Each structure stands twice: as C-alpha cells, then as structure tokens.
Amino acid sequence: MHACLQISETLQAIFAKVTEVTASGVQPSYTTLYYLALTCRTFRELALDALWAHIQETYVLAMCLPQGTRSQPVNLGIYVDSNCMRFLRPLVDDDWTTFQKYARRVRSLTFKKYDVRHQRLHDSAALALLGSHPSPSPPFPLLQELYWFDRRDVLLPCLQRCISTTLTRLVICSERWPSSMVDLLAGIGKACPKIKEFRCSMPQPSACSMLSDIVTCWDDLEILKTVAVNAQALKHLASLKQLRELEMLVPIGYSLGSTSRFSVMFSVDKFGITAPNVQFLLAILTPLQISAKSVQLNIKTAPNAVDLNHLLSSLTEHFKSNVLESLKVRAARPAKFSDPALFELTASAFQRLRAFAGLTDLNLRSMHISITDDEIQDLVSAWPRMKHLHLHTDWSWEVTRLGVSFLGLAGVLERCPNLCSLGINLDTTAQKNSPSPAHHQYTGITSEQVTDLRARSATGV
Numbered sequence: 001m002h003a004c005l006q007i008s009e010t011l012q013a014i015f016a017k018v019t020e021v022t023a024s025g026v027q028p029s030y031t032t033l034y035y036l037a038l039t040c041r042t043f044r045e046l047a048l049d050a051l052w053a054h055i056q057e058t059y060v061l062a063m064c065l066p067q068g069t070r071s072q073p074v075n076l077g078i079y080v081d082s083n084c085m086r087f088l089r090p091l092v093d094d095d096w097t098t099f100q101k102y103a104r105r106v107r108s109l110t111f112k113k114y115d116v117r118h119q120r121l122h123d124s125a126a127l128a129l130l131g132s133h134p135s136p137s138p139p140f141p142l143l144q145e146l147y148w149f150d151r152r153d154v155l156l157p158c159l160q161r162c163i164s165t166t167l168t169r170l171v172i173c174s175e176r177w178p179s180s181m182v183d184l185l186a187g188i189g190k191a192c193p194k195i196k197e198f199r200c201s202m203p204q205p206s207a208c209s210m211l212s213d214i215v216t217c218w219d220d221l222e223i224l225k226t227v228a229v230n231a232q233a234l235k236h237l238a239s240l241k242q243l244r245e246l247e248m249l250v251p252i253g254y255s256l257g258s259t260s261r262f263s264v265m266f267s268v269d270k271f272g273i274t275a276p277n278v279q280f281l282l283a284i285l286t287p288l289q290i291s292a293k294s295v296q297l298n299i300k301t302a303p304n305a306v307d308l309n310h311l312l313s314s315l316t317e318h319f320k321s322n323v324l325e326s327l328k329v330r331a332a333r334p335a336k337f338s339d340p341a342l343f344e345l346t347a348s349a350f351q352r353l354r355a356f357a358g359l360t361d362l363n364l365r366s367m368h369i370s371i372t373d374d375e376i377q378d379l380v381s382a383w384p385r386m387k388h389l390h391l392h393t394d395w396s397w398e399v400t401r402l403g404v405s406f407l408g409l410a411g412v413l414e415r416c417p418n419l420c421s422l423g424i425n426l427d428t429t430a431q432k433n434s435p436s437p438a439h440h441q442y443t444g445i446t447s448e449q450v451t452d453l454r455a456r457s458a459t460g461v
Contacts, residue, residue, distance in 0.1 A: 015050055030051060033051040057120065058120075062125055064101075064102040070085055084120060085122060103139050108144065108145035109146055109162060123154055126155055130161050131158050138161065138162070140162060143162060145168070146162050146163070149171075149173045156181060159184065160184055164192070166194070168194050173200070176204070185211075193217065195218045198223070198224055200249075202251055207227070208254055212229040221243050224237065224243065225245075225272075226248065227248065228249065228275075244268055245269060245270040246268050246270070248273050248274070249274050250280050264288055266290045266291065268290070269293050270294045270295075271294070272295065272298070275298070277300070278307040281299060289318060289320075291319075292320075293325045294324075294361075295328070296329075298330045299329075302331060302334040304342050304343055308331065308345060308367065309348075313351075315353070316352050322357075325359060325361065326359070327363070330366050344370055345368060347375035359385065359386060361389075362389050363388070373407050374408075376391070377408060386418065387449075389412070391423060391424055392425050392455065404426055405427050409424065413450070417449070419447065419449055420450060422452070423455075
C-alpha cells in the first residue's frame, strides 16, 4: 500500500469524499462500503464507520449478530408477521459485545412508519435489542440524529433508550400522543441539551404545555417544528440568533392564552403555521413581527372569502415587506357549498400583497379566485422578480369563475420576465381574434424561462 494511505487524515479525507448522505440514502451504496471494509485492515475501520453511520432500516442492527442468534426474514415481496426476523434465543454477553462494536459507530438512526407489508424486524426483536439492554449507558453512544416515524406505542421503550445527550437532531411523529409519550418527551429538554433541530407531528392539546417548556431548554436551535408555544417560549426563541426555520402547529381544541400583552420580533429564513382556522392563525400572528424570506400558512378547515380577505390583508402587518420572497397559503376545500360567492376571492383581496415587491414565489392555488385580464396584469406589475406564480385552482369548484384570457396570459409573461412556473384559471371562451398588444402584434410573446404552465378551465367543471 502506498505510504500516503497510511496517514489517517488522508484516509479520512478520501472517505469523506466518497461517502455522501443524500435524501435517497448513502452514496456509494452500502454494498460498496461493505467491500471497502473487506479490502484491507487500513480501510476496515473507516469503511465500517461509514457503513454503520446512517441506519435507515432497523433490521440492519440485528444483522451484525451471529446467524444462530436470529432467524432469516423470508422475502416474498411483502413481509408478514411470520416472516419477520426474530431472535431464536436470549442474547448473551458475547452477543452484546458484538453489537456494541457496531452500535458505537451509528450516528443517525431511523425508525420508519410501521407497515405490516414491509416490516422486516419483529417488534419482539427490536425490544430485546434496544428496549432491554443490560447496560445502563445508551446503546448508541455517538448518536446525533434520531428519526422516529413509528406511530405506535409498542416500541416506546426503544425510543427511550435512544435518547441521549449526544443528540443534535430529533424528529418525532406520534399518532395519538399517549400519556407515556408525553411523559417520555417531558424530560428531553434537559436530556438532550445540544438539540439543533426538533420536529414533531401535530400534538394533542394535552402535550402543548410540555412542548412549550422543553424548547426553553435549547439554546442552539436552528430548526423547530412544534406546537404554537407560550409567551415565555416565544421570547426565548426570538433570542436565538441561529434559528433559521420555525413552524408552529395548532391542534384542534388548543387554548390560546392572551396574545395582546406582549410583542415578539423574529428573524428567520422560513416561517410557517398550521392552524384549524383563520381565527386561530390570526391570533397566533397577533404578537409577532417576522422577518422571513419564506412563509407558509396552512388552514385545516375551509375558510370563507371574508376570513381569507382579512388574513391576506393583514399579512403586511406581521411580515417585513422588503424581506419576504416566498408566500404560500394553503386552505382546505369546503366539503360542499350552496353559494359559491361565499368562497370567491376577487382581485381586491390581493391588493395589499403588492407591498411585497420582492416576491419570487406566490402560491394561492387552493383558493377560489376570480380575476380579469386587467386585474391580473395590474397585480403582477408589482412583482417584477416573480419566478413561480400559482393562482390557479387545485380542484374543481364546479362553478363558473372569471378567468384570464390569452391576452391576460401574454400580459403576465411580459411583466414577469423571470417567470419559470405559472398556474392560472384560463378562460378559453374569449374571442379567438382578440387583438395582441401593439408592440407584439406580429411576433407574439415568447418566454424561454417558463418550464411549467398549469391552466385550469375557468368555465366550470
């Protein structure tokens, strides 16, 4: 072997280059890393570190144990209970020693959402391996990232064993948030003081107070997705200079305290709220002044036009107009409605959005919008940097609405030269011989930037 490969720093640099973690997994493949570990003793440790650093399937944890310890899963395309990997005998000291040789290398661990068709490690084996470890110390002493998507309660002992002071990223998705989950998470603020990213699913109202308390324990937060926290937690979060992303969740039945007695200023890259209705959303925004490049607001129940108009008109009171670049407002569709006018938004609802002159992305496609050629051309003239504009309707409202003709479409393209994607309700019933703008009478409007054009019919179903 070349002498330079005997320098540990050189080997680390090589493996750092060839080992890349992406959304689709680890590159190169686990098979490649496995063979690198078998190449020579010099490669072995670094290859094993890379091979075991990111565990995305829990059954892999049992694969390091001797074959006589475990059954082999039967691959029939789907996995059923009888085909899952199980332990054939109780684990002994030698098994735990072997397990620790590999577990100490794990940096990231994912428990996927339970699916009986694809489960490869039986619950009893997972509990034996992680839930009843004989050592009081954490099974993964260097674990930094824990992703928990198993929404059941049965494996909560495994979650408890994985929580340690080394964690910097924690994602929790629980379906019912049982008392055992709430009790377990109540202590993670102090148990995991180095947390930089915490995300959770929509909690039960009973868990909201606990989640507000734990975020005040974290001073290094960069990304947070949690319940709409109380005033004390809001002030703590506002003091964190490194906080980049903040998303607040409001469960149905959540009781908001008084928000009129304090004011909080945030500066983040991304901000979001998911609320049951517009009233809750506005109540959360009341004390906030936010400097954010990207904002996403989700409304779980269908709002009427009056509420949406109020919401859209009030956004300039809470978000800095010279900073905001991306705005997405997503509202639920009414299950049924007898009077479409109750939900119909006209161009006047968007007039105050013109203040966000730096917008490059506007997505309002879940709304019932009626707008004319002149109105949309006047509106987009305020956003010369626009790249992604979606004012079309995601679903059919089964009613006729005012749409944009080809003349209006040409005007939008002319006023937004950087446009890459566009969604509008297109009225194709307009007279085909409508005159083009004088300066484009013979050449028309061309745009080489647009790669995504979505046109919904404005004339009904």
